[in-house]
Amino acid sequence: MALIDDLKAVQDQLAQQLAQATSLEALEDLRVRTMGKKGELTMLMKQMGKVAPEDRPAVGKFANQVRGQIESALVARKGELAKQLLAARIERESADITLPGRTQTPLGTQHLISSIREEIEDIFCGMGYDVVDGPYVDTTWYNFTALNAPEDHPSRSAKDTFYVVDNAPEGKPTHVLGESDVLLRTQTSGVQVHTMETTEPPIFMICPGTVFRPDTADANHLPQFTQVEGLVVDEGITFGDLKGTLDYFCRQIFGEDRATRYRPHFFPFTEPSCEVDVSCGVCHGEGCRFCNNTGWIEILGAGMVDPAVFDFCGIDSKRYTGFAFGIGVERVAALRYDLPDLRMLMTGDMRFLCQF
Numbered sequence: 329m330a331l332i333d334d335l336k337a338v339q340d341q342l343a344q345q346l347a348q349a350t351s352l353e354a355l356e357d358l359r360v361r362t363m364g365k366k367g368e369l370t371m372l373m374k375q376m377g378k379v380a381p382e383d384r385p386a387v388g389k390f391a392n393q394v395r396g397q398i399e400s401a402l403v404a405r406k407g408e409l410a411k412q413l414l415a416a417r418i419e420r421e422s423a424d425i426t427l428p429g430r431t432q433t434p435l436g437t438q439h440l441i442s443s444i445r446e447e448i449e450d451i452f453c454g455m456g457y458d459v460v461d462g463p464y465v466d467t468t469w470y471n472f473t474a475l476n477a478p479e480d481h482p483s484r485s486a487k488d489t490f491y492v493v494d495n496a497p498e499g500k501p502t503h504v505l506g507e508s509d510v511l512l513r514t515q516t517s518g519v520q521v522h523t524m525e526t527t528e529p530p531i532f533m534i535c536p537g538t539v540f541r542p543d544t545a546d547a548n549h550l551p552q553f554t555q556v557e558g559l560v561v562d563e564g565i566t567f568g569d570l571k572g573t574l575d576y577f578c579r580q581i582f583g584e585d586r587a588t589r590y591r592p593h594f595f596p597f598t599e600p601s602c603e604v605d606v607s608c609g610v611c612h613g614e615g616c617r618f619c620n621n622t623g624w625i626e627i628l629g630a631g632m633v634d635p636a637v638f639d640f641c642g643i644d645s646k647r648y649t650g651f652a653f654g655i656g657v658e659r660v661a662a663l664r665y666d667l668p669d670l671r672m673l674m675t676g677d678m679r680f681l682c683q684f
């Protein structure tokens with residue numbers, strides 16, 4: 329029967345074309361060409377009326393079978409294609425998350441100031457000193473008064489000290505001298521007082537930490553910097569002990585070939601007081617730009633603890649003597665690495681910091 333043959337032909341042809349349709353668009357196109365309004369199968373179905381009535385049931389049944397099979401074949405091929413396309417896409421877009429990244433995450437380093445601070449701690453721990461901590465926010469008693477600073481000492485003024493809003497009368501600026509006795513410590517020396525108030529001699533301690541001063545940052549000043557305070561209190565401590573200790577420290581931190589020199593100076597809390605210089609590491613004492621042609625570089629302040637400070641702290645000044653010193657950590661860094669500007673230490677610029 330001609331119609332049955334035609335139906336078979338359409339079905340066979342579709343089977344071939346299905347295998348060749350490799351995209352969903354091509355498949356849809358094929359579906360329209362076969363089963364759409366003017367599709368080949370649709371057109372054949374329309375010829376059913378011309379079939380002899382006695383053959384119609386058999387031909388109709390066959391035609392419906394063919395249509396059902398074609399529909400299923402289209403759906404099956406669509407499923408197959410979708411699966412293949414998904415697999416290809418997964419293959420294309422998949423990433424091995426266990427592979428290392430193309431760019432290595434750069435490792436951070438310890439900040440130069442932290443390393444020098446730790447180095448200083450190691451030197452003094454090696455001599456049996458304790459490392460103690462103290463408060464950043466303190467009072468005028470610890471920062472000035474018990475350190476023997478007179479009431480009218482210029483360092484107490486709001487120009488040189490950050491006062492903290494505390495119990496000032498409402499509406500009044502607290503930075504007027506005397507209005508607030510709470511401040512950001514301007515030196516670590518106050519930790520001497522905290523320590524002596526709570527510890528019986530012998531005392532051998534250092535206190536590294538941040539200090540604050542209302543200075544505008546420039547090449548040589550920072551409003552926030554780091555000091556290491558030192559304090560020794562025992563019976564029979566002499567200036568010779570101070571000198572031996574600080575000579576040893578300077579050679580450890582700057583090198584065995586460096587000479588030291590002790591110049592008289594004044595600090596309210598030590599008597600006698602001195603400033604300690606080390607010989608210039610650039611010209612070795614000859615005189616150069618780095619040391620202002622003096623051959624020496626100032627590195628720390630020190631002195632014998634003033635008996636008045638012992639009295640403020642409840643330490644028997646007839647029985648005990650002691651020495652104290654204060655080291656600027658940023659200054660040590662600047663001298664060691666010839667840093668042209670202290671602000672480099674505050675920027676967090678990795679190009680600079682990674683060098684240490």
Ligand code: DAH
Binds near residue numbers: 598654
């Ligand atoms: N506190 C001093 C300053 O900030 C440094 C200092 C000098 C500390 C002499 C001391 C010392 O303990 O004896 O400039």
